[in-house]
Amino acid sequence: MIIPVKLGYGEILDRIMASDLNDLTKATWLNPPPEWRHDDSGLSVTTGHETDFWRETYYGFQRDSGHFLGAPVQGDFTAIVTFDGAYETLYDQAGLMLRLDEQRWLKAGIEFSDGVTNFSSVVTRGRSDWAVISVPRVTGPQSVRLTRIGEAVLLHFKDAGGSWHLMRVADFPADGEATIGIMACSPQRSGFRVLFNDFTVGPPIASPLH
DSSP states (O other): OOOOEOOOOOHHHHHHHHOOOOOOTTEEEESSSSSEETTTTTEEOOOTTTTEESSSTTTEEEEOOEEEEEEEEEESSSEEEEEEOOOOSTTTTTEEEEEEEEEEEEEEEEETTTTEEEEEEEEEESEEOOOOEESSSSSSSSEEEEEEEEHHHHHEEEOTTSSSEEEEEEOOOSSSOOOEEEEEEEOOOOOOEEEEEEEEEEESSSTTTT
16 A cells, blocks of 8 residues: 655655655656656656657557656555646657656557547557547646556546546556656657646545446
8 A cells, every 4th residue: 555645746856856756755756758847837858859759560560768767666556646748749649657667658648649638548568559539729727537446547637627537457567666646748848848847646536447
């Protein structure tokens, strides 16, 4: 089990800079973005050139260059991230990531494709898959939720009316120490801008499937 915690990214970054961390609040960058800052509005990220997370399927390449700020987590939990992106170019994407290592990870959030925003998820166990729920161009902050129960991960997105909707149920290994946090990528360009407004981690919600 994990200890209940609510972390704004200001708190995470303040603790990183103060080097006063415990196992749950220790957040570090994988592939730091060229530009990022924290202020009263949240954590803003500007992506580097052709950054991505993907392995093999259909495209045939392996990329592990996306930006990920993750903190250690163990056991069952629910994580929620709220974010707002300037989606303009094919595959611009932002959201959250759960990661064991380079070959075992998943990401969920918004991804821009075919002129629309999609609530998107990728689960990778050696090779990646991709699932999308297309929506009209979203505006303003969006939220996605990840709940891990044993070797199952349940992903949800929140609609404009505040209701949660199931994106998928995925099999994901529970062995080893995982990291959970925010991610942003721009596979076709640089300069994709994202503002992460809030991030929470706590005990798994009751009845996460419904």
